Amino acid sequence: MSEEKPSEEELKKMIDKAKETAEKKRKEYATKVGDLKTSDEDKEVITKHLEKHREKE
Numbered sequence: 001m002s003e004e005k006p007s008e009e010e011l012k013k014m015i016d017k018a019k020e021t022a023e024k025k026r027k028e029y030a031t032k033v034g035d036l037k038t039s040d041e042d043k044e045v046i047t048k049h050l051e052k053h054r055e056k057e
Helices: 008-056
Strands: none
Touching: none
16 A cells, blocks of 8 residues: 655645644634624623613612
8 A cells, every 4th residue: 555645845735734723713713702702791791880870860
């Protein structure tokens, strides 16, 4: 059995593609986490506003 080994250039292309894919997924995840954080911050601001409004009544 003789397996063909990829050339050095092919390996570099594979590594570059893997790096691009990893970076893309990292950015997508960071965006999702950022959105969740923003949502939590918004909820906190709204909650504080409602509490202040209730205190005035």
